[in-house]
Amino acid sequence: MFDLDRWREIFQSINKNRLRSVMSGFTVAFAILLFTLLFGIVSGLSNTFTDAFADDAQNAMFVRVWKTSKPYKGLQTGRTIQLRNSDYNYINDEYGNKIQYKSSRIYKNFTLKYKNEASNYSVMAINPDHQFLEKTIINEGRYVNERDIKDKSKVIVIGRLIKEDLFGQKPALGKRLNVNGSSYLIIGIFSDEGGDNEERKAFIPLSTAQMIYGNNDYISQIALGYDPKLSLDAAVAFGNQMERDLRNKMNIHPDDQSALSVQNMAEANKGVGQFMGILYAIVILVGSGTLVAGIIGISNIMIFVIKERTKEFGIRKALGAKPSSIVGIVVQETVLITTLAGYLGLSFGTYLLSLIGNSLEEDYFIKDPSVSTGIVIGATIVLILSGLIASYIPAKKAANIKPIVALRAD
Structure with a gap:
């Protein structure tokens, strides 16, 4: 792993095959870049929703009244509804435990x-x-x-x-x-x-x-x-029940939203949670597709590279090189390229998010787009492991070929 001669050979190989190295690295870097941008934008949308409700407690509910828009029980439309201390006490007495x-x-x-x-x-x-x-x-x-x-x-x-x-x-x-x-x-x-x-x-x-x-x-x-111990569904049900009881107490039509409404943060939180869940699912699907495309790209390039170097491996074996050393040099080269490319893709993606962050907030209400380092590092590790596997299997196969056969390979 820390053999200086091996590392010198790896860098010589990369320098000699610049186009191949660049293409391999580009596949990885682009996959990580796109992955970073997608997750960053969705994270920014999540921040926007969080910021919109920053002023109120996440478990807040608000009872508002105005004028009736529907007649009910012989009472006329346009009747002004007035909340009193007795209504406040009623809610406390009826629902104090919630x-x-x-x-x-x-x-x-x-x-x-x-x-x-x-x-x-x-x-x-x-x-x-x-x-x-x-x-x-x-x-x-x-x-x-x-x-x-x-x-x-x-x-x-x-x-x-x-x-x-x-x-x-x-x-x-x-x-x-x-x-x-x-x-x-x-x-x-x-x-x-x-x-x-x-x-x-x-x-x-x-x-x-x-x-x-x-x-x-x-x-x-x-x-x-x-009560924050209530689930979102239980909190929504509680708000709906309280609204029905207040309408009955104040003789308001059950469908008259103008006269009385209960704004429940649980409903908003539930809606936002479902929306963000769908967005993250889409991003994971697209991001996974990008990673798979990156893996396929690496695999195809490595198969071609190893086939191209079959004669080289034959010469190495004829000179006494062990199959493990041949496999090791290929795997190390692949891991080096994918690691550097993954880091470049992550760095460039993070830089782009910081660069366009203000314009996204002004034009599209996407606040502080960013991405968890752990998520992107995890995706990079997946690509590195995939590159390792993609290089190991054909390298192992090539390293086991007899020198005379390898030297005759086209």
């Missing part, structure tokens, strides 16, 4: 002011569990807690960009903020993976908003997180 997180929501747009700086922002009234449903990251201070809900405290948690807009580089935690004419204590500053829009939001206790802005028990939306 719920991990829960929060009501009230949406407001208020002017937030600190000294001479003021601007309009989205302010959401929530329950404490909302932090986990929105995957909110607390950078300073804390989030709204149960004590704030019970005491109807006038406290506020602001996004990182609100802090920059109103306070600049100065500290904001513990300061008083004018919220639509009322003074609120800043108890926390957060960041969010959802981007700039999410970091220009603020959160206040739900009970405080109901007391100050309407003196009622109205809520805009209910956000839930189903």
